[in-house]
Amino acid sequence: MTARFDAIGLVVTDMAAAVTFYRRLGFAFPAGAEDQPHAEAELPGGLRLLLDTEETVRSFHPGWRPPAGGGRASLALRCDGPGEVDALYEELVGAGYHSELKPWDAVWGQRYAVLHDPDGNGVDLFAPLPAP
Numbered sequence: 001m002t003a004r005f006d007a008i009g010l011v012v013t014d015m016a017a018a019v020t021f022y023r024r025l026g027f028a029f030p031a032g033a034e035d036q037p038h039a040e041a042e043l044p045g046g047l048r049l050l051l052d053t054e055e056t057v058r059s060f061h062p063g064w065r066p067p068a069g070g071g072r073a074s075l076a077l078r079c080d081g082p083g084e085v086d087a088l089y090e091e092l093v094g095a096g097y098h099s100e101l102k103p104w105d106a107v108w109g110q111r112y113a114v115l116h117d118p119d120g121n122g123v124d125l126f127a128p129l130p131a132p
Contacts (some may be wrong), residue, residue: 008075009050010107010121011057011066015039018051019116024092025077036044074114074122082111085125089113105129120122 010016016034022041023029025074027049033039034065041049057064086103093099099123100122100125110126117123 005047007048007050009052010117010119011054012119013054013066014053014118015051015053021092021097021117022049024095025088074124074125076126079111079125079127082127082129085111085113085127088125089115104122 010018015036019029019034019039027041027043029041029051033041033051036055039051043049047081052100054064054066079088082105089099089103097118098116099117099121101111101112103111103125106112106126109129111129113125115123115125
């Protein structure tokens with residue numbers, strides 16, 4: 001038997017807010033997902049993004065508590081180009097989402113920016129910079 005990577009799961013405080021945020025980033029959650037305690041979006045390559053409310057997690061793990069302090073995980077989303085990093089960052093910040101790091105040209109050759117989803121999870125936006 002071999003385990004295989006299948007999904008990324010996030011625990012969310014407000015399903016509607018989380019689904020709205022991730023739909024803005026192009027994740028195809030089905031209609032009505034914002035009203036459910038569990039939601040899934042298919043990702044390219046067969047992976048899935050899973051969202052579960054805190055109440056859902058507590059239904060099978062009563063002692064579960066949200067982590068305190070900063071997050072340790074983030075999702076990294078590749079954009080088509082540096083301009084898309086800037087545009088998507090501005091769209092999301094303009095919609096009220098938290099900016100962690102404004103877009104910059106990283107020394108490793110990418111345009112990079114970091115935002116937080118409604119639960120404080122990191123969401124990195126990046127694109128390769130043109131060759132010098």
